[in-house]
Amino acid sequence: MLTRRRVLGTAGAGVALAGSGLGWPKFFQAEAAGAPLSPGVPAGLDSSAVMATLPGKKPLIKLSYRPPNYESPLQYFRTPITPNDQFFVRYHLSDIPDVDAKTYKIEVGGDGANGQTEITFDDLKKFPAYEIAAVNQCSGSRRGLSSPHVAGVEWGYGAMGCARWKGARLKDVLDLVGLKPEAIEIAFNGAEGPAFDKTPDFIKSLPVWKAIDESTLIAYEMNGEPLPHFNGYPARLIVPGWTGTYWMKHLISITALTKPQGGFWMNPAYRIPVGEFPIVARFITQENATSTPITEIVVNSLITSHTDGVKVKVGHNTISGLAWDGGYGIRTVEASTDGGTTWSAAKLGDDLGRYAFRPWSFQLAAKRGKNTVMVNATNKIGQTQTATLLFNPAGYHNNVMQSLTLNAG
Amino acid sequence: MRIFAIAVFVALAALPAAADEPTVQLKPGPGLDKVEGNCGACHSLDYIQMNSPFLNAAGWNAEVTKMIKAFGAPISDADAKDIAAYLAKNYGT
Numbered sequence: 001m002l003t004r005r006r007v008l009g010t011a012g013a014g015v016a017l018a019g020s021g022l023g024w025p026k027f028f029q030a031e032a033a034g035a036p037l038s039p040g041v042p043a044g045l046d047s048s049a050v051m052a053t054l055p056g057k058k059p060l061i062k063l064s065y066r067p068p069n070y071e072s073p074l075q076y077f078r079t080p081i082t083p084n085d086q087f088f089v090r091y092h093l094s095d096i097p098d099v100d101a102k103t104y105k106i107e108v109g110g111d112g113a114n115g116q117t118e119i120t121f122d123d124l125k126k127f128p129a130y131e132i133a134a135v136n137q138c139s140g141s142r143r144g145l146s147s148p149h150v151a152g153v154e155w156g157y158g159a160m161g162c163a164r165w166k167g168a169r170l171k172d173v174l175d176l177v178g179l180k181p182e183a184i185e186i187a188f189n190g191a192e193g194p195a196f197d198k199t200p201d202f203i204k205s206l207p208v209w210k211a212i213d214e215s216t217l218i219a220y221e222m223n224g225e226p227l228p229h230f231n232g233y234p235a236r237l238i239v240p241g242w243t244g245t246y247w248m249k250h251l252i253s254i255t256a257l258t259k260p261q262g263g264f265w266m267n268p269a270y271r272i273p274v275g276e277f278p279i280v281a282r283f284i285t286q287e288n289a290t291s292t293p294i295t296e297i298v299v300n301s302l303i304t305s306h307t308d309g310v311k312v313k314v315g316h317n318t319i320s321g322l323a324w325d326g327g328y329g330i331r332t333v334e335a336s337t338d339g340g341t342t343w344s345a346a347k348l349g350d351d352l353g354r355y356a357f358r359p360w361s362f363q364l365a366a367k368r369g370k371n372t373v374m375v376n377a378t379n380k381i382g383q384t385q386t387a388t389l390l391f392n393p394a395g396y397h398n399n400v401m402q403s404l405t406l407n408a409g
Numbered sequence: 410m411r412i413f414a415i416a417v418f419v420a421l422a423a424l425p426a427a428a429d430e431p432t433v434q435l436k437p438g439p440g441l442d443k444v445e446g447n448c449g450a451c452h453s454l455d456y457i458q459m460n461s462p463f464l465n466a467a468g469w470n471a472e473v474t475k476m477i478k479a480f481g482a483p484i485s486d487a488d489a490k491d492i493a494a495y496l497a498k499n500y501g502t
Contacts, residue, residue, distance in 0.1 A: 042459065042461060042462070042463055044458045044460065044500070045459055047458065048433070048455045062455075063455070063459055064452065064453050064455050064456050065430045066452055066453040094451070094452065149463040151464060151472055152460075194480075195450065195451045196450070196451055196480075196482070197481075198482075199451065200481075
């Protein structure tokens, strides 16, 4: 059914490894080769991507072992909440410590703060707790589909997931020290580090307005459980609506700044050309004449019930999938079976909140032979997916409408 | 956050793969030893396979330069040249 699909008969292996030591991952290669890759990714992945199981995870598509970059295959996106053991894994740096919640601390301070302090894991849990369902999508999700291809981790559709995140508001934690009026950004660091000391540490910042948004959390629970090691245990930043680069894992420092955060990961990394995308949420203190930081997720959808070229039955078939955006909420998902000439509304499923995956479905009356299906999501501020790729050098923001051909007969 | 001293880096360079990490076997050819010793010190070699075959010689050269300039990889000029040549020949367009 899936292109290059292989059977995932490896559940026992993941369980057996789940209790083993973390830190340097104990790798288990579930299969010698073959993974359900998204159509259009570089051919080099045909031989190098495999289904592999990290401790505590179900098999994921291994793109790189070190640092670990593993994406979720399409079949893990058939529910609007992505289970923790099916959630993608993305790291920039390969020295990933096994953080002990008992000794874990977050430093809070900076020249833009009135004071400094540190909070323990227990302290974090004493703040008022909030829970929000939100999509975490890697900035580079679908980079592998860029045409022409661009260098980087060649993600297909699956560098994303949606979970219920529970934690303290970042705003409440910042209130412990208080922000000076001249504070412009809040910077974050995580416990992981580079393999070599000359490699820039992964440090990211947010504009103050986004940092103190009531939806921005320091989460210690994911879908009602502690965060998995590979998703940022014991606590990570949750920045609903914005791409995953800001969702600092293993969060250990929060620094209020009166000057823009520098460093490779703020510039030149994670940038989009000024004016190319219909972005509302801007990061002004980091913007220059030609580039600006990637911020909010563009409106998008994914057909998760079928893949291109599969067989369906003549007559009624349910086509289903997910839609999401940067937090404005999904207004409509429309489907076209005539190449985009006419469109009809799909049925929207449960609304888990404006930052969550929104499920949808429609009935395809398949005629014998080839049937083309296109899907386009529109959000509540009227933004839609694009018909053709808006190319950019880092391969970000690919929300091209899918077009699948299904064979009935 | 955790920083390795240069001595540890040298040890890592001698053992490019972390414990339990499956070996990524790249195509044989002149320069492969330098790719394994240098590139493999900081990342698994599947990054190279994944980014193929769409970069030309200039594209691979830019990637090697990025590893040195942006990521601080201590690669000598001679090794960088051999690495870029290997990548262009075996994983280029």
